[in-house]
Amino acid sequence: MSEPSFPPLFTGQDAAGSDPFARACATAEAGCDAGLVVYDLAADLLRAAIIFAPDVPLRKAAVILPICGVGFQNALGALAPPEVAVHLGWDGPIYVNGGRCGALKMAAPGQPEDEPDWLVIALELALWPPSEDTGLTPDETALYAEGCAEVDAITLLESWVRHTLVGINTWVDSGTAPLHREWIGLAHALEGKVTVKGKTGTYTGLDEDLGLLLKIGDKIELVPLTAILTRPT
Structure with a gap:
């Protein structure tokens, strides 16, 4: 298997079967330059993690997650058949x-x-379903089961990083308005009653940092993107 090629200032590291998320977090904590892409490409699963070094408060830097989501949609959209639809939670x-x-x-x-x-x-992206009987998990799918068998995992990884870099540069230059417009057009099930992080309310919109605004009772409550921060288990 050939090694992926990344844009300038990005470097790759093969996780060789280990969890890229855990390795990237450990490497970042130990101290490293931003731009490291840790990846593991299995036959049925693509896993990768990118280390960033934002120079803004975390409440604003958290928009990098939806930037990466839009970057993935753009990457797959350029490689997959036009009828393949990608949406983001x-x-x-x-x-x-x-x-x-x-x-x-x-x-x-x-x-x-x-x-x-x-x-x-x-x-983390499923390439092949765990079972040929996909009826057992009707709400879950895998990339190659959706007409994307010709999409090479290495090419998709490379494209994701490139499109994410474009999104980061747009955010730095133009703020979150362009991201907001593009992301909302890709949103999955973001209407009516929404439950996230233990809160259930009526979706009313997103704030300027793409935090979720829910009407709960008579109040509008903000669920910021920082609420979905996690760590490797």
């Missing part, structure tokens, strides 16, 4: 043709008002 899930196909995760140290030393976004 607010808290990280990735849907292909309506079925959950993978997810993004985010980790970073510090409090929302702090500028984090690092931020890691991880991607």
